[in-house]
Amino acid sequence: MRQITSVMLARRYGLDAKFDKLSVRKVGQAMLRAGVEVAETLRARAEGDFNYEPRDKLLVEALRERPEPSSMPPIVHVETPPVIAGPIFSEAAETFREAQLRRKIWENQTYSQARASYALFRDFAGDRPLSHYVRPDAARFKALLEDLPANYSKAPEFRGLTAQKIVEQTRDRDVGRLSSRTIQRLLIAVEK
Known part of the structure; x- marks a missing residue:
């Protein structure tokens, strides 16, 4: 003691x-x-x-x-060693995708869809260690998905733009948005 x-x-x-x-x-x-x-x-x-x-x-x-x-006396701050945070999101996501395909849990289409979902999340929330993501990151990502146009990945006008920029450009336009089913699929992919 x-x-x-x-x-x-x-x-x-x-x-x-x-x-x-x-x-x-x-x-x-x-x-x-x-x-x-x-x-x-x-x-x-x-x-x-x-x-x-x-x-x-x-x-x-x-x-x-x-x-x-x-x-009160001032608190003396002591340097603490850095916390080992683990792999960053992009590395963990790629390792997971490869394992799912190798184990034949996923087919090629699911594998490709997951790549797009992970890229979308990484571009939105940043490529950080997994332990650095918090619940509000997921809530903000869901809100972004709800505002994304359904054709965000195919329309030539959106090429090279981030999801946030696309949402900003289309916020006041009457365009079809992602379906709740698509949003759910994207969220589930990132959750895994």
């Missing part, structure tokens, strides 16, 4: 944690209590109780006595 407490204090606050045993034990106990309170709060939220209040008397007291931000 003493080592964990010392490491956490050093990483989070840049403090050289050479404290007496009693101080380290108190901090360690406070960290454990806070961890339990966090777990209880998350459980309550998972059950739909967003009005959950902490029950730990020391935590409640500390929250009441919280000092004004101007009187």
Whole structure:
């Protein structure tokens, strides 16, 4: 416990944690209590109780006595090593497509459609590590698809334009948009 407490204090606050045993034990106990309170709060939220209040008397007291931000000492930021994020979207998508074709799960048409779907998403959301995409990216992508003309990939007037540019150019025009079935197919392809 003493080592964990010392490491956490050093990483989070840049403090050289050479404290007496009693101080380290108190901090360690406070960290454990806070961890339990966090777990209880998350459980309550998972059950739909967003009005959950902490029950730990020391935590409640500390929250009441919280000092004004101007009187608090500045937080020392410690450089943390970069997080390994995994493969970028285009690499993962290509690996997945190849595996689907190799295992004969997909036919050539599905394989080609997936390539187009992945390219559309990559151009829209960027080519980032998979772990860097969030739910709002998917929601914005769906909104883009709903505004895309049905002929966006075939019409000569749209060649060389991004999906966003096509939507901007056709927003006020009366053109046929992608069907809900096509949107669903594109979303499912990207989801995989």
